[in-house]
Structures are given as C-alpha cells and as structure tokens.
Amino acid sequence: MDTTDDDDLLDLAFMALSDPVRRRLISRLSRGPATVNELAEPFEISKQAVSKHIQVLEQAQLVTRSRDAQRRPVHLNPARLEALTAWIDQYRLVREAQFRGLDAVLHSNAAHGGSSQKDRK
Amino acid sequence: MDTTDDDDLLDLAFMALSDPVRRRLISRLSRGPATVNELAEPFEISKQAVSKHIQVLEQAQLVTRSRDAQRRPVHLNPARLEALTAWIDQYRLVREAQFRGLDAVLHSNAAHGGSSQKDRK
C-alpha cells in the first residue's frame, strides 16, 4: 500500500503545493494543528472541498492526522517540506555556483543528491 | 501580461514545478542553458509539447530566454527558485521552531524578507 517511493512523493508534494488553497492551508497549519472545520472556516468553498485538499496534502505526506474523539486534527510535517527545499536548492545552488565559477560548492552539494536525474549526454 | 505581482508569481512557480516533465527540464537547465530541441531530445513527447512547457516555466520566470540567431536558448533563473525555497522555509522553520519551543527563532524569522542559505541543521 505504501507504493510511494521517494520520487513519487516529490511528485505528489509539488503537485500538492501547486494549488493556492492548499498553500493557504499549509500557512495556517504552520501556526499549529487544526481540524477540517477550523481549516475550512476562512474559505468560500465547502467543507468537503477542503477535506479533499487535506487528503491531497496527506497523500503527499506534507501533513499527518491524529485522532481526538470524532475530530481528526491535521498537523504539518516539516520534514517533508524540507525535502522540497532540498530538491529546489539542489539545482538552484548548482546554477548559482556556476555563475560564480565555484564548482567547489557544486561538488559538496552533489553528495546531497538522491532525486530523479536520468539524463544522458 | 506584466500584471504578475509577487503572489501570482508564486502561484505560477509552484504550478510550474508540479509537472514532472518541467522539473526534469529544470534539472537539465541547472547544468547550463539549452535550446528547445536539445531539451526535447530525451523526452518521448513532441517538441511542441516541450515548447509549451518552457513557456509555462518562462511565465513563472523560473527560466529566461536569450537570442542566438534562430535559436532561443533557455536559461535557469536561480533567483526565482530561491523565492520558492524562501516560501517553504517560512512555514517549515516556524513549525520546527514550535516543535522545540524556540520562539526566539520564530521571531527572528517572522520579519521575513530574503532568506538566503542559512538553515542547516
């Protein structure tokens, strides 16, 4: 059931953050856990729609859920957010290093690796 | 077309990175500029499709284009990538700080602005 390897997870995460509503949810959750009802309150859209958004975030493991009676609080998962910044920085830093001709930085960052780069040439 | 304020730009950027093909393009471009034909070569899809993807990245200002005769090389724009990591870190760091009960970090970061590279556990 956990057929989500590291690469799929990156896919899901970036996909999840592509929606403005979901980014607002992340923003809200950075201030602490909240239930679906609480999260839905500031939005125009229905509670069900928000629930769906949460599921998308959950599948990307950007959030987790706990249990408190019939409530199911949503928690932010900073570790997964870090994986995103790691991916972005991987390319940003390489390019910036090249701009300055510092390939020392390039090598010290290549170790960080671990994504999907299968290009030839 | 230039009505893209900072927030729209963030929208466009995350949206752009939500596609696996576009992320592979970014990956390729981190090793240096390339033309559409060069970029399209490793992909199954048509050149036109790649061209469209480039336009999406361009609108998000994640890449820029120069001119060389009839070629139009695509260049990565590290500055915009940095804006993404800044956004993510904004929430990730706040949450991580709360985990550890360090709201000192929280306040020093609440000011926000231009977070470069400084976080390293």
Next chain:
DNA sequence: TAACTAATCAACCTATTGGTTTATCAACCC
C-alpha cells in the same frame, strides 16, 4: 434510544492541462 457533530463518500459537472497534428513564422545557408 435519539439527536447532534465531525468528517468522509459518492455521483456529478465544468474548466483546465497536457498532449497531439498541421500549418506558419523567422533566420540562416547555399
């Protein structure tokens, strides 16, 4: 038990996305 609350499921609708193919534009090279 019944009633209430939190959240999800299910069916459905519409706009957008990512892809195709064909045709066109623009700059180079005999």
Next chain:
DNA sequence: GGGTTGATAAACCAATAGGTTGATTAGTTA
C-alpha cells in the same frame, strides 16, 4: 531566390482537477 532548421501558433482531444450537493459513517451526548 529556394531550401533547411529552430521554434511557435492554432485547432483539437482525452483525462483530470477542483468544485458542487446529497447521503453516509463514526463518535459524543442527552
């Protein structure tokens, strides 16, 4: 000029994402 190359535009299509409403599952409380 005519031909070739690099890149885009236009029209179209299937799949999906994001939204809706209505019904349903759990848990809580009277």
